[in-house]
Amino acid sequence: MTFDKEKILQYCNSISENTLMQTLNIKYTDAGPDFLVATMPVNPTVHQPMGLLHGGATVALAESVGSAASFLFVNEEHSEVRGIEISANHVKAKRNGLVTATARIIHKGSSIHLWEIRITDENESLISICKLTTMILPKRKIPLTPEEGIKVEPTKQ
Numbered sequence: 590m591t592f593d594k595e596k597i598l599q600y601c602n603s604i605s606e607n608t609l610m611q612t613l614n615i616k617y618t619d620a621g622p623d624f625l626v627a628t629m630p631v632n633p634t635v636h637q638p639m640g641l642l643h644g645g646a647t648v649a650l651a652e653s654v655g656s657a658a659s660f661l662f663v664n665e666e667h668s669e670v671r672g673i674e675i676s677a678n679h680v681k682a683k684r685n686g687l688v689t690a691t692a693r694i695i696h697k698g699s700s701i702h703l704w705e706i707r708i709t710d711e712n713e714s715l716i717s718i719c720k721l722t723t724m725i726l727p728k729r730k731i732p733l734t735p736e737e738g739i740k741v742e743p744t745k746q
Contacts, residue, residue: 594620601625601657610653613646617657624693625658631683642683647708647717648675650690655704655721658692662702667728670702674722681716688716700725 601617613635619626627650629635635646652672659670688708696703701724708717 592622597625597661601627605653609649613649613653615650615653617654618689620661622661624691625654625661626689626691627654627657628687628689630687631685636684640684642688642716644677644679644717647679647688648677648719650688651675651677651692651706651708651717651719652721654690655692655706655719656723658694658704659702659723659725662694662697663725665728669726669728671724671726672721673724675719677717677719679717681710681714683710683716686711692721695720 597620598617601620605611605615605617613629615627615629617625617627629646629650631642633640635643637643652675655675656670656672663670688710690706690708692704692706694702695705701722704721704723706719706721707715708719710716
């Protein structure tokens with residue numbers, strides 16, 4: 590398979606529409622054969638009450654970039670990716686600006702991927718370091734909508 594950085598970035602950004610990634614303004618900005626990079630602005634929309642970058646927003650950025658990176662290694666027609674565990678250590682506070690998440694593969698198995706995601710600021714200072722485990726599953730058929738599903742009559746009591 591030929592690596593096409595621009596196609597990968599366009600795809601990752603397009604599937605983010607109408608999702609949490611769009612809400613957090615996460616943008617995929619760089620990709621390589623074993624990494625994926627995304628940015629997120631730090632402003633009041635991602636602050637906790639003390640005016641600092643919320644750890645949950647940081648973890649959402651990390652899981653977004655790590656899960657998307659797993660798609661670089663799977664056949665999308667046959668497989669799905671699910672995050673199954675994430676941990677984060679927040680080492681520096683951030684009030685405003687831009688953070689960058691770089692996901693790098695640590696282990697690439699046939700059913701489990703392990704990623705290290707480093708979140709840095711504009712000066713390359715480490716803000717958080719995260720570890721994400723993703724599971725690769727066989728693709729399921731799209732579930733039926735409620736209108737197409739089985740009609741069940743309520744039981745009389």
